[in-house]
Amino acid sequence: MLILFFSLTSDEILKKIDDNFVFNTIKANATMTIERDGKKLVKEFILFGKKDGNRFFIEFINSEDRGVKYLKIGNELWIYFPDADDIMKISGHMLRQGMMGSDISYEDILSDEELRQKYTSELKNDTIIDDKEYFVLELTAKKEDVSYYKERLIVDKNMYAPVEIELFTKSGRMIKKIIQERIKNFDGRYFPERIIIFDLRRKNSKTSLEYNELKFDILVKDDVFTKQNLKR
Amino acid sequence: MIIFFISLNYNGYLRNDAVLKFPLNNYPYYRNLMELKLVISEKDENTLLYLDLRNNMLGFFSVMNSSTEYFFSESIKRAFIRLFKREYTLTIGKQYINLGLPVLFNPFEIDKSIVFTDFYYTKEGIFGFSSEVMVNPESGFKFFLKPEYFIKNSDAGFDLYTNISSFDIGLVVIRDKTNISGGIYLKGDLIIGINTSNRIYYNKLDKSYNFESLSGFDYSFFEGKLFFGTSFYYNKNENYFGLKSNKYLYNFITYNQNEFLNYSFNTITNFDDLSTLFISSITYNIFEKTTASVLSIIPSGYGEFSYDKFGEFLIILRIERRF
Numbered sequence: 001m002l003i004l005f006f007s008l009t010s011d012e013i014l015k016k017i018d019d020n021f022v023f024n025t026i027k028a029n030a031t032m033t034i035e036r037d038g039k040k041l042v043k044e045f046i047l048f049g050k051k052d053g054n055r056f057f058i059e060f061i062n063s064e065d066r067g068v069k070y071l072k073i074g075n076e077l078w079i080y081f082p083d084a085d086d087i088m089k090i091s092g093h094m095l096r097q098g099m100m101g102s103d104i105s106y107e108d109i110l111s112d113e114e115l116r117q118k119y120t121s122e123l124k125n126d127t128i129i130d131d132k133e134y135f136v137l138e139l140t141a142k143k144e145d146v147s148y149y150k151e152r153l154i155v156d157k158n159m160y161a162p163v164e165i166e167l168f169t170k171s172g173r174m175i176k177k178i179i180q181e182r183i184k185n186f187d188g189r190y191f192p193e194r195i196i197i198f199d200l201r202r203k204n205s206k207t208s209l210e211y212n213e214l215k216f217d218i219l220v221k222d223d224v225f226t227k228q229n230l231k232r
Numbered sequence: 233m234i235i236f237f238i239s240l241n242y243n244g245y246l247r248n249d250a251v252l253k254f255p256l257n258n259y260p261y262y263r264n265l266m267e268l269k270l271v272i273s274e275k276d277e278n279t280l281l282y283l284d285l286r287n288n289m290l291g292f293f294s295v296m297n298s299s300t301e302y303f304f305s306e307s308i309k310r311a312f313i314r315l316f317k318r319e320y321t322l323t324i325g326k327q328y329i330n331l332g333l334p335v336l337f338n339p340f341e342i343d344k345s346i347v348f349t350d351f352y353y354t355k356e357g358i359f360g361f362s363s364e365v366m367v368n369p370e371s372g373f374k375f376f377l378k379p380e381y382f383i384k385n386s387d388a389g390f391d392l393y394t395n396i397s398s399f400d401i402g403l404v405v406i407r408d409k410t411n412i413s414g415g416i417y418l419k420g421d422l423i424i425g426i427n428t429s430n431r432i433y434y435n436k437l438d439k440s441y442n443f444e445s446l447s448g449f450d451y452s453f454f455e456g457k458l459f460f461g462t463s464f465y466y467n468k469n470e471n472y473f474g475l476k477s478n479k480y481l482y483n484f485i486t487y488n489q490n491e492f493l494n495y496s497f498n499t500i501t502n503f504d505d506l507s508t509l510f511i512s513s514i515t516y517n518i519f520e521k522t523t524a525s526v527l528s529i530i531p532s533g534y535g536e537f538s539y540d541k542f543g544e545f546l547i548i549l550r551i552e553r554r555f
Contacts (some may be wrong), residue, residue: 041520076395105456226370
């Protein structure tokens with residue numbers, strides 16, 4: 001009997017991960033929970049995204065932030081404040097700040113490049129978590145100007161979706177850890193319904209993002225991604 | 233009818249300011265200002281209805297003569313209907329009309345009112361009509377009209393804006409009963425954030441030309457936690473908006489330790505006499521939707537902001553519950 005063993009290269013695994021996470025359009029309704037030292041803030045928002053033109057639009061709908069909106073086009077970001085009925089451009093140096101005080105920076109949201117474009121990859125020994133085997137990938141940035149110089153991904157072998165991501169600086173310091181839970185199949189795409197982000201530079205801090213509704217590659221009109229739409 | 237009111241969105245805050253004042257020629261006294269802000273809104277695909285109501289209760293408590301006085305007031309800051317289609321937006325009613333950049337001393341601000349020390353300051357809406365026409369996602373044309381009984385007393389203006397090489401750039405023209413103004417503004421990044429707004433205005437009454445300018449920069453460290461900026465304001469006209477000088481320097485530093493705790497420190501310096509107001513605040517999130525802040529205003533120097541001319545310094549404890 002001839003048995004053929006196919007083993008994927010690290011680049012092939014990374015491509016499958018990108019295929020899961022890169023989409024043409026997205027529409028989501030999400031709850032963001034920011035926790036620090038036992039305190040909690042809960043925010044709800046609706047998100048629209050479009051790969052073409054690197055665009056997204058977020059509208060907060062929880063009562064205390066109702067009407068605050070974000071528009072991203074390319075690498076630029078504007079915020080609309082309903083209290084002033086006015087729009088402000090976010091300075092580039094502020095993009096590393098956490099959005100609405102969370103552990104998710106504007107740059108995390110702005111980043112829409114495929115991992116293969118930004119990183120070279122290396123496949124490490126598999127790891128076992130709860131009797132299940134996972135790929136371990138180590139990624140190193142091709143360029144200096146990325147938010148995280150190195151990434152370590154623990155990847156589900158069936159779904160090709162990372163269940164854990166560790167983010168490092170160039171000096172090797174781990175600064176963020178991301179746990180991805182409830183990975184579900186959305187028309188052939190495996191995507192987490194719950195993402196928990198730990199900013200390790202902050203003590204007792206985490207932000208969780210829970211998608212209540214998630215749709216990929218549906219029709220999202222270009223009118224959504226305009227400065228005029230911020231005031232609507 | 234009941235279903236209609238239930239379907240509306242309600243949000244706002246209840247805020248209490250406990251103010252301790254230390255006047256120059258009197259004993260310290262305490263006053264309390266409670267404000268309820270209620271925003272009622274309703275939006276569908278083509279329409280936004282918006283109502284911004286305020287209810288205030290101001291109380292004075294004097295220890296010296298054991299007297300207590302209360303004053304109540306209600307106001308509607310904004311009440312408008314906004315209609316929108318793909319290409320344009322129309323807003324009719326009492327609204328905020330914003331041209332230029334949303335910064336202190338904005339030369340293009342309509343009904344400008346600069347009160348350095350008013351922690352309660354809330355812009356008053358303007359009755360009028362405004363429209364915004366989309367040219368492309370980052371470019372457009374804003375127009376406003378603030379009508380008066382006599383047309384010649386009406387205010388009108390436009391702001392033609394776009395984005396070029398990551399800079400928001402705009403051209404503004406405003407005509408009001410006193411002045412005809414034109415100018416440009418821009419905000420963008422050259423490693424640091426920079427902004428400038430410059431306006432030339434012609435005074436129809438004394439037939440003089442004047443110039444107003446605001447330029448500043450900002451930068452941040454520690455991934456945006458420590459944010460600082462500085463702006464210099466100049467107006468050729470020395471008697472403008474009741475300002476005592478035509479040159480001011482405004483600095484701010486904010487440190488956002490996290491979403492639950494932040495510090496801010498501001499200075500406003502009269503550039504003629506170098507007197508300075510120090511304005512600081514610490515805001516702490518006590519629990520979800522509720523914050524406590526301690527704010528202070530301290531005058532210093534020998535000019536406009538000296539204690540003997542400014543007249544007082546004050547400390548405020550603010551508790552705010554958003555809903």
